[in-house]
């Protein structure tokens with residue numbers, strides 16, 4: 001047996017008819033940019049997140065960039081974020097000319113450690129970017145209390161957590177503004193790049209609406225130097241077809257995770273993901289920890305035809321791109337340890353129990 005890291009086929013078959021007819025409609029009407037399907041998706045995805053406004057953009061990276069721009073984060077400002085995340089969480093801070101301040105994460109949830117956040121605050125701190133890594137919410141109560149006390153804006157990087165909940169509330173509604181990615185491998189993935197900024201704040205919404213569309217007010221009246229970053233109508237057709245299925249696909253992901261837990265719980269040398277009681281995990285990524293020889297095990301798993309990946313092998317504070325910040329090994333010990341231990345196993349909604357069993361047995365044997 002071979003098991004791919006992700007198999008999109010059954011998801012595609014579930015939406016094929018809707019996508020085929022939806023695309024034909026877009027092609028016939030020729031409404032490719034900010035067409036009706038795009039507006040429908042903004043409305044429905046914002047409602048799904050339980051917030052008022054949504055702006056479809058090019059990518060999750062642009063969603064973060066435009067959100068920080070709309071918050072008026074600029075050179076001289078500091079933005080606090082976890083180091084153990086995808087590089088885009090930091091790139092957006094650099095794009096607006098602010099200084100990224102990296103903090104360590106919690107060893108069991110992989111998410112930002114609120115105490116580390118508090119300790120990193122300075123008079124220049126203007127925003128915190130909270131990442132809900134792999135599909136589980138960060139500790140929002142603690143983080144929001146600290147942020148409020150210091151008048152710091154909260155940006156949720158929800159690129160990996162579509163549909164996850166925290167104390168019964170939807171991810172995307174827990175900060176000042178939230179940013180999603182619809183990159184194909186995400187739980188809600190387009191057939192190309194895409195992203196969205198959602199918020200309850202009218203001013204932020206209006207800012208993002210302008211920023212994503214050349215900074216225009218009327219057709220050729222430009223009030224700010226904006227960008228070209230809009231979600232294609234064609235991608236919105238795909239996302240409209242997928243959105244009604246997201247909750248059931250997330251449930252299927254949780255079932256796959258439960259099967260992994262059944263096979264792998266208690267195996268020496270391995271730590272399976274921990275889920276806090278007050279939140280639902282959506283397992284965009286199923287990342288566990290291997291205490292020894294992780295890299296060798298990755299190679300062997302690949303040799304057996306099992307798709308595995310490492311999210312992420314180098315924490316951002318040690319990336320060459322951020323050498324200018326002057327961090328060194330040992331500065332953020334939990335992030336550095338996780339980077340050496342995490343391993344992402346195959347995870348997709350339609351993964352069969354025998355596939356999970358095969359992956360788990362191979363992993364156990366190697367350990």
Ligand SMILES: Cc1ncc(COP(=O)(O)O)c(C=O)c1O
Nearest residue numbers: 059060061086088089159181183
């Ligand atoms: C945590 C996180 N933030 C931001 C992004 C950027 O999203 P995109 O690839 O759509 O630019 C991603 C995904 O790639 C991500 O995983």
